[in-house]
Amino acid sequence: MQSYYFYLHQSENYSYISKTPIENQEAEFIWVDCTRDDVVNHAEQWQKNIQALTQLTLNEYHVRDILNLEHPCVFDAMDDYDLLIFRKLITPDDQIGMDENALEKHESVFGLATTPMSFIITPQILVTIREIGNKSIENYIARTETIVCRPIEEQNKPRKLASTPIDLSLRLLNTMVDGYLDLRVPLTRRVEYWQQELLQGHRRFTTWNQLLQENMSFQQVENLCEEQIDCLQELRDEIVENYTHLKGKKRADKQDLMVVRVDDLSSHIERIQKHTTRLRSAIQAAIDLHFSAVANQTNENMRILAIITAIFAPLTLLTGIYGMNFQEIPGLKNPFGFWVMLVVMLITTIILIIFFYRRHLVGRGEKSVIDMLAQQHRDQHVNLFWFMDYEPIKQTMKGVEKLTKFK
Structure with missing residues (x-):
């Protein structure tokens, strides 16, 4: 004190x-x-x-x-x-x-x-x-x-x-x-x-x-x-x-x-x-x-798995069909059947990858999130004939139309 x-x-x-x-x-x-x-x-x-x-x-x-x-x-x-x-x-x-x-x-x-x-x-x-x-x-x-x-x-x-x-x-x-x-x-x-x-x-x-x-x-x-x-x-x-x-x-x-x-x-x-x-x-x-x-990492992992599953699903379907035990299957004894099937499967895989890419499901893409949310209804569907928008092909198609009209 x-x-x-x-x-x-x-x-x-x-x-x-x-x-x-x-x-x-x-x-x-x-x-x-x-x-x-x-x-x-x-x-x-x-x-x-x-x-x-x-x-x-x-x-x-x-x-x-x-x-x-x-x-x-x-x-x-x-x-x-x-x-x-x-x-x-x-x-x-x-x-x-x-x-x-x-x-x-x-x-x-x-x-x-x-x-x-x-x-x-x-x-x-x-x-x-x-x-x-x-x-x-x-x-x-x-x-x-x-x-x-x-x-x-x-x-x-x-x-x-x-x-x-x-x-x-x-x-x-x-x-x-x-x-x-x-x-x-x-x-x-x-x-x-x-x-x-x-x-x-x-x-x-x-x-x-x-x-x-x-x-x-x-x-x-x-x-x-x-x-x-x-x-x-x-x-x-x-x-x-x-x-x-x-x-x-x-x-x-x-x-x-x-x-x-x-x-x-x-x-x-x-x-x-x-x-x-x-x-x-x-x-x-x-x-x-x-x-x-x-949660974002989990969604990313699930997205990758879903894409892999979606790509391999048609391939699994094709191999399953031609793996059935029937005596007569079209193309079974064709010497080029195996290579034709590989080409079909490759084309199917490419088409699916292009589809997912245009839907911005594969990679980051070029569009921002705002652009993705604001895209029009027509962009929600894949255009299987997107190659027709290529300019040389457009010119060729116009020439064919003119010849048809002239005949």
């Missing part, structure tokens, strides 16, 4: 931070940062310490909510304080203990785990309860420690310090949500990996169980974002309607600023939610393309 006292210089009108109370000066507000181990191991002693430091008595049900590791996002307004529980997605940068030796076990659903962070907010006090290893909060605390080490008159120069507990709470929430935005690149790479696995054609895709788990993890992120947006909306309503945590002459300006920050925070979460939705859609589109490709 560590405390930070935020002061406002009366004459110079700038803020500064101290880790210990300053005599004869009233702090604007106090930030008490606690780790979850302090609360879990010594819950009663922790409550006594909070009461001695802040004169704040916590509701026993709220203490149970804080101790509940799986508590969802919630905002509850009380007369003395407000409780905000915000679940954070555990990112690869975090060093939160999740092994067997951990004090509490974070449940991992579809490969993702979340951890709660609690905020107890009053007009002059902010109490935060976080996990050890929460890098976003620890980085913010490290920056605060750096500011404390500076001279008082230089603490507020690089970045304006928080002026109220709710202002500081929103800044801490913003650091956690910004960590989500860094997940967009690795999540996109995972989707690209699954797209390549689904659309490759040299081997069969078999890891459907892992792909389903990946898809459900995106659903979990969407549900988490939805909970966070609802929680922030309740906080915003409380700020707009009857928020007493803002004080001073510029209370209305501070209230508008807090509303803007809540809206900005909600917009960041909505961006993550929309990005996750797009990634899920990309995976679903890849799955649809995979099955379409499989």
Whole structure:
């Protein structure tokens, strides 16, 4: 447990931070940062310490909510304080203990785990309860420690310090949500990996169980974002309607600023939610393309088999007829019968190939799909006398007609 006292210089009108109370000066507000181990191991002693430091008595049900590791996002307004529980997605940068030796076990659903962070907010006090290893909060605390080490008159120069507990709470929430935005690149790479696995054609895709788990993890992120947006909306309503945590002459300006920050925070979460939705859609589109490709390959194989069957069916008929066991069959004893039958079978095969080619059933053909769909009714039938359209033959036929008329 560590405390930070935020002061406002009366004459110079700038803020500064101290880790210990300053005599004869009233702090604007106090930030008490606690780790979850302090609360879990010594819950009663922790409550006594909070009461001695802040004169704040916590509701026993709220203490149970804080101790509940799986508590969802919630905002509850009380007369003395407000409780905000915000679940954070555990990112690869975090060093939160999740092994067997951990004090509490974070449940991992579809490969993702979340951890709660609690905020107890009053007009002059902010109490935060976080996990050890929460890098976003620890980085913010490290920056605060750096500011404390500076001279008082230089603490507020690089970045304006928080002026109220709710202002500081929103800044801490913003650091956690910004960590989500860094997940967009690795999540996109995972989707690209699954797209390549689904659309490759040299081997069969078999890891459907892992792909389903990946898809459900995106659903979990969407549900988490939805909970966070609802929680922030309740906080915003409380700020707009009857928020007493803002004080001073510029209370209305501070209230508008807090509303803007809540809206900005909600917009960041909505961006993550929309990005996750797009990634899920990309995976679903890849799955649809995979099955379409499989179906197309199956149709192509069936088309080839059908063409082969159609070509060999007349040949099988001819060989079957002349393979019957009758004493007298026309041409059976003809010395040229075998070669005549081969020529007939060859001509039949050529005619069938030409027929299939003109119907665009063999090869890719020269027509596009649109042309094939828009072709006229006369093109649906094969023209066995297509060779009559050859120009020299046309000229010859015209000459024969003239001679006939002249006679």
